[in-house]
Amino acid sequence: MTTTDAPGKPLLRALSGEAVWPPPMWLMRQAGRYLPEYREIRAQAGGFIKLCTTPEMAAEVTLQPIRRYGMDGAILFSDILMVPWAMGQPLRFAEGEGPQLEPLRDLAAVNALEVGAVRERAAPILETVRRVRAALEAQHPKTALIGFAGSPFTVACYMVEGHGSRDFATTRQMAFSDPALFGKLIRILVEATTEYLLAQAEAGAEALMLFDSWAGLLPPAQFRRWVIEPTATIVRSLKRLHPSIPIIGFPRLAGPLIGEYTLRTGVNTVAMDTSMDPRFAASAVAATVGLQGNLDPLALIAGGDAMEAEARQILAAMRGRPFVFNLGHGIEKVTPPEHVAQLVRIVRAGL
Numbered sequence: 410m411t412t413t414d415a416p417g418k419p420l421l422r423a424l425s426g427e428a429v430w431p432p433p434m435w436l437m438r439q440a441g442r443y444l445p446e447y448r449e450i451r452a453q454a455g456g457f458i459k460l461c462t463t464p465e466m467a468a469e470v471t472l473q474p475i476r477r478y479g480m481d482g483a484i485l486f487s488d489i490l491m492v493p494w495a496m497g498q499p500l501r502f503a504e505g506e507g508p509q510l511e512p513l514r515d516l517a518a519v520n521a522l523e524v525g526a527v528r529e530r531a532a533p534i535l536e537t538v539r540r541v542r543a544a545l546e547a548q549h550p551k552t553a554l555i556g557f558a559g560s561p562f563t564v565a566c567y568m569v570e571g572h573g574s575r576d577f578a579t580t581r582q583m584a585f586s587d588p589a590l591f592g593k594l595i596r597i598l599v600e601a602t603t604e605y606l607l608a609q610a611e612a613g614a615e616a617l618m619l620f621d622s623w624a625g626l627l628p629p630a631q632f633r634r635w636v637i638e639p640t641a642t643i644v645r646s647l648k649r650l651h652p653s654i655p656i657i658g659f660p661r662l663a664g665p666l667i668g669e670y671t672l673r674t675g676v677n678t679v680a681m682d683t684s685m686d687p688r689f690a691a692s693a694v695a696a697t698v699g700l701q702g703n704l705d706p707l708a709l710i711a712g713g714d715a716m717e718a719e720a721r722q723i724l725a726a727m728r729g730r731p732f733v734f735n736l737g738h739g740i741e742k743v744t745p746p747e748h749v750a751q752l753v754r755i756v757r758a759g760l
């Protein structure tokens with residue numbers, strides 16, 4: 410095992426398969442509404458999309474949790490739905506309702522997607538990547554910049570449904586009833602997502618993460634077809650041009666399919682959701698594959714001894730292998746910022 414003080418960025422070393430201890434850490438949704446400094450900029454921004462597409466503001470909120478906590482990873486401030494937005498699907502974030510898209514239900518709507526426009530429309534997001542990378546090199550040289558996108562299946566869920574859902578039944582129904590149409594949408598998303606992530610890598614992202622929040626809704630054969638295969642295609646294309654950039658996959662609620670997902674997609678690190686037993690994950694993936702996760706965001710709201718006990722169990726299970734401490738899902742907005750500081754102290758002390 411190597412220590413966090415060895416040369417290089419600890420996060421990149423762990424994501425690439427090195428057992429670094431104490432483990433590097435960052436938290437999903439670490440920039441967000443639980444931070445007063447985020448709420449202040451969000452109120453000035455004139456909307457969430459405006460915030461994501463104004464490099465000065467997006468770079469500032471990306472850096473806020475780095476200044477406050479010295480995290481090992483800075484995740485680009487943006488959203489997985491900026492890919493459908495960049496392909497021309499109408500999107501809005503209504504206050505308190507979550508995202509709303511014009512639901513995509515037929516071939517005409519799929520054919521209207523402008524996959525060729527993604528790079529150009531995403532230009533402000535790529536500018537944010539360049540700014541954050543420059544600021545990190547100047548002020549936080551040990552912190553690595555993580556770029557990201559949603560995985561095709563999860564992004565398709567929002568595009569077809571038009572909004573969030575507990576079960577995305579319309580989308581799963583389409584995948585069974587009209588696999589030609591759904592397959593065409595997934596192929597378009599594979600192309601757009603690859604292009605978007607390549608552009609982020611060129612702009613300075615040092616690691617890339619694919620969020621597949623709804624992967625676990627699918628039965629195994631559908632999981633292979635709509636989660637594993639498209640993700641494998643994206644990873645292959647990224648690796649061809651950027652062989653050393655570590656890729657993190659997050660197949661949320663994949664359960665026992667986590668091993669097959671990891672092996673067949675070729676991701677370097679797999680992010681464990683809250684329900685995953687870290688010891689099971691460690692037995693299901695190769696020893697050279699990184700694991701990331703998976704404290705329950707609700708334990709972080711609780712803080713104190715309850716949180717400490719949970720964090721220590723995860724640390725104990727992960728000691729000796731490539732590991733990145735994180736949550737099992739995004740930070741909730743009611744999380745007290747001082748609990749995050751307490752968690753950072755616990756993880757930095759190691760075990």
Ligand code: CP3
Nearest residue numbers: 437438439440441484485486487488489507508620622739
């Ligand atoms: O700090 C970070 O993690 C980076 C930025 C980031 C956001 N969303 C910002 C955001 C990332 C990586 C995401 C990913 C994302 N977005 C996912 C995958 C991870 C997950 O949570 O399962 C999904 C499914 C989305 C889609 C999305 N965006 C939803 C469902 C919502 C509404 C729910 C909510 O929390 O409000 C959003 C909005 C959103 N994305 C916010 C933030 C900070 C809140 C918007 C606000 O400030 O009003």
